[in-house]
Amino acid sequence: xxxxxxxxxxxxxxxxxxxxxxxxxxxxxxxxxxxxxxxxxxxxxxxxxxxxxxxxxxxxxxxxxxxxxxxxxxxxxxxxxxxxxxxxxxxxxxxxxxxxxxxxxxxxxxxxxxxxxxxxxxxxxxxxxxxxxxxxxxxxxxxxxxxxxxxxxxxxxxxxx
Numbered sequence: 001x002x003x004x005x006x007x008x009x010x011x012x013x014x015x016x017x018x019x020x021x022x023x024x025x026x027x028x029x030x031x032x033x034x035x036x037x038x039x040x041x042x043x044x045x046x047x048x049x050x051x052x053x054x055x056x057x058x059x060x061x062x063x064x065x066x067x068x069x070x071x072x073x074x075x076x077x078x079x080x081x082x083x084x085x086x087x088x089x090x091x092x093x094x095x096x097x098x099x100x101x102x103x104x105x106x107x108x109x110x111x112x113x114x115x116x117x118x119x120x121x122x123x124x125x126x127x128x129x130x131x132x133x134x135x136x137x138x139x140x141x142x143x144x145x146x147x148x149x150x151x152x153x154x155x156x157x158x159x160x161x
Contacts, residue, residue: 002031003090003143011087011143020083022135034097034137035120038081040071071126078107078138080120088115088152092143094122100138104128107139114146 003011009028011017021027027034039061047057059077086092094109108123122139132138 005030016085018082020081032140032142035080035082035139036135036137037078039079041077070129070131072129073126076124078122078124083119086116089146090143091146092141094139094141097140103130
């Protein structure tokens with residue numbers, strides 16, 4: 001079951017579940033919250049992943065995305081303006097805004113475990129050259145309660161990043 005707009009608003013305003021947003025009234029949706037673009041990066045080196053290890057790829061930030069910039073077909077890493085402080089009984093997952101599909105783009109986002117704190121980075125696939133503006137709303141985060149949540153919550157390597 002997804003959380004409602006009123007529940008999400010309360011978690012944001014009373015519990016600080018999301019900070020650094022641009023406009024709560026605009027970004028708060030019926031069943032989620034729109035995330036916005038702080039920066040866009042291109043992957044510039046090879047990464048690796050194993051069972052219990054990883055090496056992230058190097059990235060190059062696009063400084064020209066101050067107001068707007070054209071992204072050519074390819075894969076990009078978006079850092080959001082928003083920071084998160086998920087309660088230990090709430091998890092979240094990013095979904096495409098339907099506008100992305102209509103302009104030939106889609107996201108590749110990972111699950112936000114309950115208790116996650118920090119900013120978000122979300123993959124963006126661009127299939128044809130597209131103009132993106134800084135602070136554009138590009139994806140929506142949906143929230144769901146976790147039943148019988150223990151005290152642990154997320155404690156991985158991306159905590160507080």
